[in-house]
Amino acid sequence: MSQNSQYQDKVSWRRKYRPYIVAGVLAFVLTMFVAPEINEGTAMEPTIKDGQVLVITKTSYSAKRGKPDLGQIVVLEKTLAPEVSEDNIIGRVVGLPGDTIEIKDGKVYRNGKEYVTKNGIKGADGSLKVTVSEDDVFLLSDNRSQSDTDSRNKKLGPVPMREIKGNVQLSIWPFSDMGRVDK
Structure with missing residues (x-):
């Protein structure tokens, strides 16, 4: 050859x-x-619906590496609180390190001011006051009537930033909801 x-x-x-x-x-x-991430449940409705397939960007946070943005929708590892959820938890960051989050009279307050997201979601059940530590963030679901899968749950509480798997960016299924997921 x-x-x-x-x-x-x-x-x-x-x-x-x-x-x-x-x-x-x-x-x-x-x-x-x-x-990819599949949302199971109605905790993030109306922003993210049950069964919606999402694309997340893998990101790691800590007090030294940086923190997520206020209002950012993040996904937590399911190993964080298996007694709270059988799947990964999706929530909105409403409290950053050093913030004081207070829930009273159906309203959420961040550092003494009422907290309302861009899409107008406000309110929460119960009453609570917590100062977020240096390595944690405080998460709330958009469907605020469900407090079992966010930081109001005593088994979960403020979440260590290192347990954040990534940020929700896009919805790719169903096609009618395809596009960027707004903060």
């Missing part, structure tokens, strides 16, 4: 398998930075 023939075999092999190699590398890179 001539040297030219061996070169042609290598080139044709590369051309033949290039799409598969590119797809494999792309899939590997994407799984390092993004992940």
Whole structure:
């Protein structure tokens, strides 16, 4: 076999398998930075509905690395509070390190001022006052009548930032709800 023939075999092999190699590398890179997540339950309605498939960007937070944005929708690892939820918990960040969160008379207050999200969601059941520690965030679900899967639950409480799996970015299913998930 001539040297030219061996070169042609290598080139044709590369051309033949290039799409598969590119797809494999792309899939590997994407799984390092993004992940799918299926919302189970109605805790985040009306923003995120039951059964909606979401794309999250994998992000890690801590007091030293940075903290999530106020109003950011985040996903927590299911290992954080298995007695609270059988699946990952999705919630909205309403309290950052150092903030005082108070719930009274059906309203949420952050540092003494009423907290209302962009989509007008406000209110919460019960009464509570907590100062968020340096390594934690306070999460609330958008369906505030459900306090079992957010920081109002005594088994969960303010959440360590290191337990945040990522930020919710997009909805990809159902197609009627496809698009960016607003803060």
